[in-house]
Every structure is written in structure tokens, then in C-alpha cells.
Amino acid sequence: MMRAVELFAGAGGLAMGVSLAGFRSLAVVEWDKWACDTVRENQRRGYPLVSGWPLSEGDVRAVDWSSIPQDIELLAGGPPCQPFSMGGKHQAHDDKRDMFPATVQIVRGLRPKTFIVENVKGLTRSSFANYFEYIKLQLEFPEAPRQEGESWFDHLMRLQTEKTSGRMHETGLTYNVTATLVNAADYGVPQKRERVFIVGTRSDLGIDWHFPEATHSEDALIYSQWVSGEYWERHKIAKRDRPMQPAKLAKRIQALTTKPPTTLPWRTVRDAIADLPDPRSRAAANVRDHKFQDGAKVYPGHTGSPLDQPAKTIKAGDHGVPGGENMMVLTDGSVRYFTARETARIQTFPDGYVFHGSWTETMRQLGNAVPVALGRIVASSVAEALIRSELHRIQANMDANKKKSAA
Structure with missing residues (x-):
């Protein structure tokens, strides 16, 4: 069974999609009491998709992650979108509700094989272009955190230099990161809902992943x-x-x-x-x-x-x-x-x-919430890529052993 951790789970839309894609949740974290009560109510009623979720009500930054093994297959979540939404104050990196730094920190600690991060279309607006690039680079290089006294823009410049040099992709924890703007209606959701999905696959695993084609x-x-x-x-x-x-x-x-x-x-x-x-x-x-x-x-x-x-x-x-x-x-x-x-x-x-x-x-x-069906489609595509990668690794080991035997 592939293992997953869900951050900022809300009422459970993305997490349910992840479960439907075949992942087993090791932790489901949400700070909002009402959303947690919704999940707990469905657990009490025995709803199968959520009945076994280890739900934690609280801030993801306060969670003790030591019980979660490194190398889980998936980290998924939708960090609070108010800093980037059309209806918010558009403060981005100046907004205390910006949970992308916390997400990067958890990626750095858990070293998941893949991650799925969902957010609002407003993240792609031209006024946020530098910060959007900053988010992607932080997720690409989670082991190059912001230093004490370093501004976010100086950190961006340092990460861009790191990407150009290619050094960390050879020696450190890095991810291949793809950001895609998606209209949920193109995937069978009865709603014109445009959202950004940022998907990362760990560079050392050679996972071949592409966003699913519209149906x-x-x-x-x-x-x-x-x-x-x-x-x-x-x-x-x-x-x-x-x-x-x-x-x-x-x-x-x-x-x-x-x-x-x-x-x-x-x-x-x-x-x-x-x-x-x-x-x-x-x-x-x-x-x-x-x-x-x-x-x-x-x-x-x-x-x-x-x-x-x-x-x-x-x-x-x-x-x-x-x-x-x-x-x-x-x-x-x-x-x-x-x-x-x-x-x-x-x-x-x-x-x-x-x-x-x-x-x-x-x-x-x-x-x-993330539409459950869209969450399932994206998570399923990641699951398929993980399985292909594992089968390729097994085949490569078998071929290597055959060569050793023949020698």
C-alpha cells in the first residue's frame, strides 16, 4: 500500500481523492475545528473513505512528524489560499497565512517520493510572478532553506543561481517540479474551477510523470x-x-x-x-x-x-x-x-x-475544498507513475543480477 500524508485537509476533498487513488493516509492534518468536525462526523458514521484517517486538529507547524517514516510515497495538501485569492488582500509573502514555507519545511523533513500542492489561480497572476517562481524553487530545493536575515527575494536569487549551476541535483534532496493551471470542468467536474497544481517527483527516483490529459x-x-x-x-x-x-x-x-x-x-x-x-x-x-x-x-x-x-x-x-x-x-x-x-x-x-x-x-x-474527482485523477496519475518507476527499478535489478550470473 502506498503511504500518504495530507496537510491542510479541510473537509477532506483532496484527501478523499488521494484515498480513492489507492494511498493509505498516515496523517491528515487540519487546523479548522468545523472541518475537523465534518471528518469526525463521517468517521463516527463509518464512512469508509475516512474511517481510518489518523486526523490531527492543529497547525501543521506544531505537528510532531517523528512517527512518520521518511520516503513516504506522497505528501498532498492545499496551503491556505487567501494570500493569493482574487477575494483576498493579495499580500502573498507578507501574509501570515502563507503556509508554503511550512510545506517546504515538511517536505525537507519527510523526503516524500512525490508531492501534490493545490492552490488558487490567483497564484499565477503577473503581480505574483516572482513569488510563484520562489515557491516552485523552494519545493525544488527544499534543503536550501532561507537563511537568518535573508529576504525572500535574496533567497530567490540564491535558488535561481543554484538551479543554473545544477550542483544540488547531483548531491542533495531535489525534486522535478511541474506547475499546471487546470480547469476542473475539463476533467468531468460540473464546475468552471481553475486551480494550480504543483506536482513534484524526487529527482533521484527517475519518475516519469505528466499531468493527465483533459477528458x-x-x-x-x-x-x-x-x-x-x-x-x-x-x-x-x-x-x-x-x-x-x-x-x-x-x-x-x-x-x-x-x-x-x-x-x-x-x-x-x-x-x-x-x-x-x-x-x-x-x-x-x-x-x-x-x-x-x-x-x-x-x-x-x-x-x-x-x-x-x-x-x-x-x-x-x-x-x-x-x-x-x-x-x-x-x-x-x-x-x-x-x-x-x-x-x-x-x-x-x-x-x-x-x-x-x-x-x-x-x-x-x-x-x-478540492473537488474529490479532480483530486482522484491527479493522485491516480502520480500513483501510476510511482508504480511504473518501481517496476522499472525491479526490472533493472533483475537485469543486473542476470549479468552478474552470466559473468
């Missing part, structure tokens, strides 16, 4: 809606009840008619929640976390997610979230808030997983 596309969704009509037929929507074909898509639709896409269609809000009852109906009482929330309103810049598109990015807020990411637009043009269960569906949490706290608190946990 879904907007072109395929357009084709299924406006060329084949399969989307509407699947949802049993009569032609008279279908929306009008958007005029702005006419040329694109024509091109797709002659050259159909080979990917799967983006999944939409309707795809995600079609079998859930209306939260205002009596049947909704039988669905956990599916309570109607009143008060959704449309105003400039706050328009909600269309039913027949992937949702806007679910964010860690409720009434005040800009853009209306936490509400949906119904077929009659009215809007309502997503229920917690609908939001969980959009974040690809399984229905058997419940959330601890009020609707507002649950929406915060969900907004901070």
Missing part, C-alpha cells in the same frame, strides 16, 4: 446540446422547452457539425443535480444537507450559475460572494441558492458524505 470539453458540450441534441434528450427536455440556440455560437456549431469533438461533454449543473428533488418540496426532507435557503437576488455582477453550463467557481462564502457563484439560475430566469447537497455534488463529494455545521459554515468548507 471533457466545452466543444463537446456544445455539440451535445446544439448539434446532436443528446444532452436535452438525456434530460427528457422536449424541443419546445429547450432554450434558443445562442447566436454567438453559430460559427462554432457549424464547425463542430463537420468535425465532432472526441472528448466527453463538460458536465453541467443540471447533470450534477438532476435526480435531486426541489429543496422546497416535501421530498427534500429525505435528503441530507438539502435544505432551501431563501434570499437569493440578482444584481449587477451577481448573476448565478446557468443550469445548462458547469457552475461558476464555488467559493468560501454565502450571501456576499461576488458573481453569485453560490446560486443557480432556473429555467424561468429566477435564482435561488444552491443547497449544501447540491454544492457537494458540484464539488463531486459523494452523497454519503455529510457536513458539520450550518449552511453558511458548510458552504465555506465546500468553497475551500
